[in-house]
Amino acid sequence: MTRIYLIRHAEAEGNLYRRVHGWYNSLITDNGYRQIAALKGRFDNIPIDAVYSSDLFRTMTTAKAIYESHALELHTRPDLREIGVGVWEDKPWGELAHRDGQRLRGFNHSSPEFQVEGGETFAQVQKRMLAAMRDIAQRHPDQTVAAFSHGTAIRCLQAAIRGLEPGEMDALGHSDNTGVTCLTVDEHGVCRLIFENDSSHLPEEISTLARQKWWKSRESSLADANLxxxxxxxxxxxxxxxxxxxxxxxxxxxxxxxxxxxxxxxxxxxxxxxxxxxxxxxxxxxxxxxxxxxxxxxxxxxxxxxxxxxxxxxxxxxxxxxxxxxxxxxxxxxxxxxxxxxxxxxxxxxxxxxxxxxxxxxxxxxxxxxxxxxxxxxxxxxxxxxxxxxxx
Incomplete structure (x- = not known):
């Protein structure tokens, strides 16, 4: 049985600037580095045998919280990337609401029909994330692994493990930046969730979600407004x-x-x-x-x-x-x-x-x-x- 700690990257430019970053390569914010320090403290005394991340800067940088302190090599995998959003990459969320509102609503509700030119469907992300977890587990039987990925990709995996199809994910929670999900994968490739989206290592003053309302309420707020x-x-x-x-x-x-x-x-x-x-x-x-x-x-x-x-x-x-x-x-x-x-x-x-x-x-x-x-x-x-x- 392999235990995998699946961790979302620290706060990055897309989170701060309110832009769509799927496969776009973006930097970690100053607040994100404070989150990484808090994550490091959480895992200082937890044995880890291997560390993986997507091949994007924001996940590789967040992974330093574990692989450097545990003297491990970082293994990068493109299949741990965020959902690819093609022509939407690096567009402001406000522009999509203004110019492509129908598809944005499809994205926000995980529609099975959602896809933009050059991008992925939610079903494709579910499939590759499940395959990635099973492959990592196969490479590390009976070990403990940390894997760094992205918010929507992690949410797709959580849904897939529950047997939920795209379109049934609305009730699932959202992970804060550096939020931790823990799962196990047995020798038959069966995945089970132990806990999800835990960000107890983050003080409120450095939490990204603590200053936003979009994820917990439909109330409008200028602080959540997208230009x-x-x-x-x-x-x-x-x-x-x-x-x-x-x-x-x-x-x-x-x-x-x-x-x-x-x-x-x-x-x-x-x-x-x-x-x-x-x-x-x-x-x-x-x-x-x-x-x-x-x-x-x-x-x-x-x-x-x-x-x-x-x-x-x-x-x-x-x-x-x-x-x-x-x-x-x-x-x-x-x-x-x-x-x-x-x-x-x-x-x-x-x-x-x-x-x-x-x-x-x-x-x-x-x-x-x-x-x-x-x-x-x-x-x-x-x-x-x-x-x-x-x-x-």
């Missing part, structure tokens, strides 16, 4: 951009220091010309304008830096936990271009923004002079993979 992004046309929507810039300036500097809206708009127009589809984006909540993200795709490109001249949330959406999704859009724009760092500027006395950027991994790397001679901090955040992990 989507569309190009902001600087030729026809220039006044909207000017208004956002003016509002942001007044909020930071008050009325004593005049805002040169024309100069800001000309700079945005310069960026927009670089790529009208990506450089200046409107953040949307449903059909409502919620913010602006401006990116300069050329500045500092030779240094591998993605520069963000302007991040803006409309007043009614500030301090609601939504702004980080704009950072996620910037990551998803710059990473495919080979950029390994994000860079932006922030007024040193803008306490709200300084705390926001620090919370999400930005650190001060210098000082520059902004418009009107205003001193600004230069902040950066890494978005690249370590070379050793990129090659795996």
């Amino acid at each position: 989507w992004f569309r190009p902001l046309n600087m030729e026809t929507e220039g006044e909207r951009y000017r208004s956002a810039r003016s509002d942001a300036w007044q909020d930071i500097h008050g009325s004593d220091l005049p805002c040169d809206s024309e100069a800001f708009q000309q700079d945005a127009l310069r960026c927009w010309v670089q790529d009208p589809q990506k450089a200046v984006m409107a953040a949307m909540l449903g059909e409502t304008f919620a913010g602006v993200l401006q990116m300069d795709l050329e500045r500092w490109a030779e240094e591998g830096i993605g520069y963000i001249p302007f991040v803006y949330m409309a007043p009614e959406y500030r301090k609601k936990g939504l702004g980080v999704q704009l950072i996620g859009q910037a990551v998803s724009t710059y990473r495919p271009l080979g950029r390994t760092r994000l860079r932006l500027r922030c007024a040193p006395d803008n306490g709200v923004a300084q705390r926001f950027y620090k919370k999400y991994g930005f650190v001060k790397v210098g000082e520059v002079q902004g418009a009107g001679g205003v001193p600004l901090d230069l902040l950066e955040k890494g978005i690249g993979f370590e070379p050793a992990d990129e090659s795996r």
Whole structure:
């Protein structure tokens, strides 16, 4: 009889930025590393004979909680991956709700008919996860194994062990990041669940699900709201951009220091010309304008830096936990271009923004002079993979 601890990866970019990450390779968040430390403590005194994970960065990194402390080799298997979602990969959840709502409802309810171009069905995930557990057990008879996988893949396996078909999974629970499911597999390949989705090692302050309601309630909450992004046309929507810039300036500097809206708009127009589809984006909540993200795709490109001249949330959406999704859009724009760092500027006395950027991994790397001679901090955040992990 083989015992398998099946563990979901720590909090990753998709969880934080509210984007769809199946086979997309994403980084662990700062909070995710705190979860990994807590997971390590949980397993410090539990004997483990072997460690497996999917071949994605977020699972391989989470697996360090066990294989490094137990002096074991990490074995990677593509069949432990999350459900593949093809053309949905790295799309904001809000965009899918806006453009592909019917299929998103099918995904949310584990419909047997659900599939997107280039992606998998729930039945296919059930089949490969069951086969993976049986193969691992066959390789490690009468041993204890830790295996690291993903939320929907683990849920599919739990359903399969219960004999539930896709479409019958709605009543099953959801695993927190680093949640642990334990199962046994006998010599005949019969799987039995011992316990599921246990996250007792996580203090509430680092739990991902503790700050979200979507998984336990149908009540709406702005903290759970998903934005989507569309190009902001600087030729026809220039006044909207000017208004956002003016509002942001007044909020930071008050009325004593005049805002040169024309100069800001000309700079945005310069960026927009670089790529009208990506450089200046409107953040949307449903059909409502919620913010602006401006990116300069050329500045500092030779240094591998993605520069963000302007991040803006409309007043009614500030301090609601939504702004980080704009950072996620910037990551998803710059990473495919080979950029390994994000860079932006922030007024040193803008306490709200300084705390926001620090919370999400930005650190001060210098000082520059902004418009009107205003001193600004230069902040950066890494978005690249370590070379050793990129090659795996």
